[in-house]
Amino acid sequence: MASATTPAAAGAETITLSRRAIYDLVWANPMSSAAAELGLSGNGLAKICDRLLIPYPTRGYWAKVYAGRDQPQLPLPDAPPGTATEVAIAPARAPSRRPRSRLSRQERERQILAEAERVVRTEGVHAMSLKRIARDIGISEAQIYNYYSSATDLLVAMTRAELTEMNKARLAASRHCTDPQMRYTLTTLAYLRQVAIRGELLQQLLGVPEVRVALRHEHEERRHANRTVLGEVFEETYGVPPRISTMVGALSTAMSLRAGRLLARGKIDLALAERLVMPLIGASNALMIERHGTKGSS
Incomplete structure (x- = not known):
């Protein structure tokens, strides 16, 4: 069985995936999310798909899907002779040994949404305010306004x-x-x-x-x-x-x-x-x- 290998980072755990497994992954989640599961960048995973002749969703596909517009899924073709049928993948970077002191914007947004959901579920919509959420997650009230302009803005984001x-x-x-x-x-x-x-x-x-x-x-x-x-x-x-x-x-x-x-x-x-x-x-x-x-x- 033909195989390909991605450069492994020192200490990174390598996994081997078939063309079918990668195909199923990229059609089940957006490229960035699928790549994150493998410790890769979206561009890195796209290059692997190109090398193994694996079709993947084009730009805008997931936005249409999430809007309720079901989109066709391209079939996985047979691998031509000489094309790798599996690939060994290692994360691009080994996990840092140093604790992170700051969250990325995406991580902070998820944290805010999760805490807002907890408050609404347990205490009701009336108990949710930006000041309350900021206090609960340990950031200043000024910081939370970098993410949401009002409590209504946060409620809309939660609902969406x-x-x-x-x-x-x-x-x-x-x-x-x-x-x-x-x-x-x-x-x-x-x-x-x-x-x-x-x-x-x-x-x-x-x-x-x-x-x-x-x-x-x-x-x-x-x-x-x-x-x-x-x-x-x-x-x-x-x-x-x-x-x-x-x-x-x-x-x-x-x-x-x-x-x-x-x-x-x-x-x-x-x-x-x-x-x-x-x-x-x-x-x-x-x-x-x-x-x-x-x-x-x-």
Whole structure:
């Protein structure tokens, strides 16, 4: 089996990965995140992919995915003769023996968001202020204003982060499924399961009028993109007119959102939410294809 090697740093632990393993990694996470897991830079991991002829997402891919616009995943081609099929990877730098005294901007932002989430979950939105968060994590009030201009700005960032994680889970659940009906089922299940985890926090955050207003445009864009993709997929696969699939999709989404709200408020549990929503969605899609499809179910 042909292999390639990246330069190893002194004392660094080398790992060997196949082309398939690297391919799965770069299509599951943004390049920078995937590279960080391996102790590499994003540019370094991209060079490895180029050398092993591994396709990877282009610039802007993940922004579209996180906005709800599902994007095609390029298949992994067979390795041409003479091309390495695995690579030995070592981090570019050995871990420092000296403790770090300062956090990077990204690390500080994560710290602020995590502490704000803790406060909101345990004490409610009203207890969260920039002064409180700064005190809790041991920085000055002036420093936290370098990251967020107001408490509302921080609440919007928290909400956007939670919604992004929900959307990532929804898309990950269906990424390798090619059947549109099954993909719809998997994404709905993923949504409900994410609501069980994040719904209570999101209910509090979206209960703030300023947060809803700030995110309204993004929400409308995501909803429009999802409806467009749904219409194209059902038309291409089953011959269902987009106006029909859009209408049925809107009804199905309304059912899912209603169940999600009840779940987030503790009125029903996850098992009941799934039993209520999934049969209705499955039946509505099947009926739509039977009555309006021209290509038949695959």
